[in-house]
Amino acid sequence: MTSIATLGSHCSLQVLKGAKDEGLKTILVCEKKREKLYKRFPFIDELIIVDTFKEVLDQKCQSILEENNAVLIPHGTLVAQMSSEEIESIKTPVFGNKWILRWESDREMKEKLMREANLPMPNPVTEPKEIEKLVIVKRQGAAGGKGYFMAANEEDYNSKRNQLISEGIISKDETLYIQEYAAGVLAYLTFFYSPLKEELEFFGVDQRHESDIEGLGRIPAEQQMKSNKVPSFNVIGNSPLVLRESLLDEVYKMGENFVDAAKRVVTPGMNGPFCIEGVYDENAKFTSFEFSARIVAGSNIYMDGSPYYSLLFNETMSMGKRIAREVKIATESKQLDKITT
Numbered sequence: 450m451t452s453i454a455t456l457g458s459h460c461s462l463q464v465l466k467g468a469k470d471e472g473l474k475t476i477l478v479c480e481k482k483r484e485k486l487y488k489r490f491p492f493i494d495e496l497i498i499v500d501t502f503k504e505v506l507d508q509k510c511q512s513i514l515e516e517n518n519a520v521l522i523p524h525g526t527l528v529a530q531m532s533s534e535e536i537e538s539i540k541t542p543v544f545g546n547k548w549i550l551r552w553e554s555d556r557e558m559k560e561k562l563m564r565e566a567n568l569p570m571p572n573p574v575t576e577p578k579e580i581e582k583l584v585i586v587k588r589q590g591a592a593g594g595k596g597y598f599m600a601a602n603e604e605d606y607n608s609k610r611n612q613l614i615s616e617g618i619i620s621k622d623e624t625l626y627i628q629e630y631a632a633g634v635l636a637y638l639t640f641f642y643s644p645l646k647e648e649l650e651f652f653g654v655d656q657r658h659e660s661d662i663e664g665l666g667r668i669p670a671e672q673q674m675k676s677n678k679v680p681s682f683n684v685i686g687n688s689p690l691v692l693r694e695s696l697l698d699e700v701y702k703m704g705e706n707f708v709d710a711a712k713r714v715v716t717p718g719m720n721g722p723f724c725i726e727g728v729y730d731e732n733a734k735f736t737s738f739e740f741s742a743r744i745v746a747g748s749n750i751y752m753d754g755s756p757y758y759s760l761l762f763n764e765t766m767s768m769g770k771r772i773a774r775e776v777k778i779a780t781e782s783k784q785l786d787k788i789t790t
């Protein structure tokens with residue numbers, strides 16, 4: 450029997466609950482400090498206790514996963530805590546395409562794939578002296594918005610950067626990425642592409658709540674002006690969103706373009722869940738600043754099914770369960786190699 454394994458963080462509860470509901474064995478790679486938390490959940494069949502998640506690369510851990518015919522579900526914690534080389538060296542079959550995770554982590558590769566997919570993107574700004582409009586300054590990799598800041602011009606950029614360096618939040622020799630700020634309604638669009646059915650499904654939309662940029666909106670302008678803190682975009686949680694129905698056609702098109710582009714650029718393409726992240730402006734035009742090439746934590750909102758999946762499935766379907774369903778069908782039809790790398 451195939452089992453489902455993942456790292457204990459991010460969306461692991463949802464992933465393993467979905468796997469259990471599909472009748473698969475569930476395994477959690479769990480840091481010692483979180484053992485007590487995860488033992489509360491009866492749908493987790495086995496815990497592999499580790500000191501750090503990197504131990505998933507060790508022979509001991511990989512042997513246990515192999516004995517259990519495990520498929521490893523990658524999520525944000527894997528991407529944030531391991532290098533692309535480490536992820537690519539994992540011997541356990543990884544759900545989806547582990548090679549595309551490098552395209553998510555590297556800013557230049559990310560931009561290349563987004564261009565290939567024709568996603569409308571904010572303009573990058575190559576040098577601080579070229580800042581003419583409001584920009585957002587980001588760090589490399591999935592930093593989760595920590596240490597990001599906005600700047601209106603070069604002087605503003607330098608003073609904020611220096612402040613963050615002196616506070617130890619960013620380092621002096623770190624290459625920062627500058628992009629025009631896109632204002633509007635945040636929307637994180639989650640899809641699932643099934644290589645078995647060769648079909649794209651739109652799963653749902655969420656919004657991220659980021660501190661302390663959001664908290665700032667609750668303070669009157671007078672106090673904001675007196676504060677010299679650089680607000681960051683650290684993700685705290687997510688909430689659901691539905692879109693105007695007239696936007697759905699374009700949403701599917703963006704998802705399809707992304708799947709087609711990924712097929713051309715990084716074999717075997719964008720299999721499984723992924724998320725296109727951006728904002729809708731006053732003309733309902735979408736600008737995308739980011740993608741995630743795996744399940745996102747925003748799908749945790751829909752553990753009981755999403756509005757859009759309730760249109761496609763006559764049963765409760767979380768993203769965790771959808772992944773497990775794909776693994777189950779692939780196992781039964783001996784096509785696991787089609788959905789894993």
Ligand code: ATP
Pocket residue numbers: 571585587590591592593594595597628629630631632635657659682684726728738739741
């Ligand atoms: P994660 O990997 O957690 O998605 P990340 O470190 O790759 O995060 P982004 O998703 O690019 O970072 O950005 C973090 C947040 O900053 C976004 O959720 C959004 O609120 C804001 N943001 C990023 N780029 C822009 C932009 N061009 N215009 C407006 N807001 C932006």
